[in-house]
Amino acid sequence: MSYANQAAAASAAYRTSQQLDQRPAAVLAAVHQELASVVNSAIAAYRRRALDEMCRHNARAVHLLWGLMAALDGHSPETGRLVEGYARLRDAINRVFVDSNEINTLEAGVEWLRQLTRNFLNELRAA
Secondary structure: HHHHHHHHHHHHHHHHHOOOOHHHHHHHHHHHHHHHHHHHHHHHHHHHHHHHHHHHHHHHHHHHHHHHHHHHHHHHHHHHHHHHHHHHHHHHHHHHHHOHHHHHHHHHHHHHHHHHHHHHHHHHHHH
């Protein structure tokens, strides 16, 4: 890629980043939406017995969960409850190989994440 093409790509990326909604609720909505999608993909891969694919999705989900847990831990009782929910979801991801019933926990977790996404989006609309 030529210097001119690299500069144009960098400029386009910068313009796009300036259009992103950086309010906390917008960021949290996007992260929870991504997390729900990744966990749902892991569940689908588990059912197909595509275990390598499932492991890739699980690794991404755990990465996102650790980030959320680190960012929110200790801020308030409300965020503490979120962190506990993230920990339950993380534990289910880590145990799904040894306890197939954990798939139920993951399915409930996807619904919980979707509800959180809706809540954050509603908060943005109300603001």
